[in-house]
Amino acid sequence: MTAFMSRLKPVLAGAMALAVAACTNTFRSDVATFHELPAPSGEKVSILPMDEAKQDSLEFRQYAAILGNHLRLEGYEQAGNGKPDLIVGFDVMINDGREKLDTRMGFSGPRPFYWRSYWHYGYFWDPYDPFYRHNTEVVARTVYTATLVMEVRKPDGTLLFEGRAETETRTKAVPEVVPLLAEALFVEFPGPSGVTRHIRVDLDDTGK
Structure with missing residues (x-):
């Protein structure tokens, strides 16, 4: 029995690691930036929506505060x-969504209450259940793409930075996703120019 437990420990450790990884609460976003932005040295910035019609919006004032x-x-x-020394423009967009197909494992047929594995002569044995069937279910759901775009210009209009962060979301709850997109956009800001990065934000660390 001791030998069995020694063989079982690595299996249990691997299973626990997988369980922890599965429970990690993360936000994923694709971030791309293009810039000729010098290192900051206390420059004063004004933050405005790119769409003039949104400049009086209370919603977009909240987003501007997040970026600020x-x-x-x-x-x-x-x-x-x-x-201002620099003018920061931004916009938030979400599309009309698309259908996305996912697969997941299921089962059909009754599973007897006495179903169990047992140990016998160094092997695990499973009773044969003729009624138990595995099957694969195809689930359709609607996903939306939410995008935060930001640019930085000099007052004369010279463009120094443009970037975007986007993610897939199951709802159109824009106010909840914008802070997360901003968090992703500013990871290692301004980031490598001309590269799309796959950013993961640990929500437990951000407190969101």
Whole structure:
């Protein structure tokens, strides 16, 4: 029995590792940036929606505040009523969605209450159940693509940075997903230019 337990320990350790990985609460996003942005040195920024019609929107003021907080952490300052050194434009979009097919394992037929594995002469044995059947289910669901785009320009219009973060979501709850997209966009900001990165944000660390 001791030998059996010694062989079983690595199996249990692997199963526990898989269980922990499966329970990890992460947010995934594709992030692409293109920039000629110098290192920040306290430049003052104004943050505005790219769409002028949204500049009075309370919703977009909230998004601007989220981006402003990230920019502050990177070393920029809010211009307030003063003259900005840089102008940050942004927009948030979500599409009409598409159908996505997923597969998952299921079973059909009754499974007797006495079904169990047992140990006998160094082997595991399973009773044969003629009624138990594995099958694969195809599940259709609607997914949406939410996108946050941001650009940084000089007051004369010279473009220094453009980037986007996008993710698939099962709902059109834009206010809940924008903070996560912003979090992904600012991972190692401004990031490598001309590269799409697959970003994972640990929600347990962000407190979201």
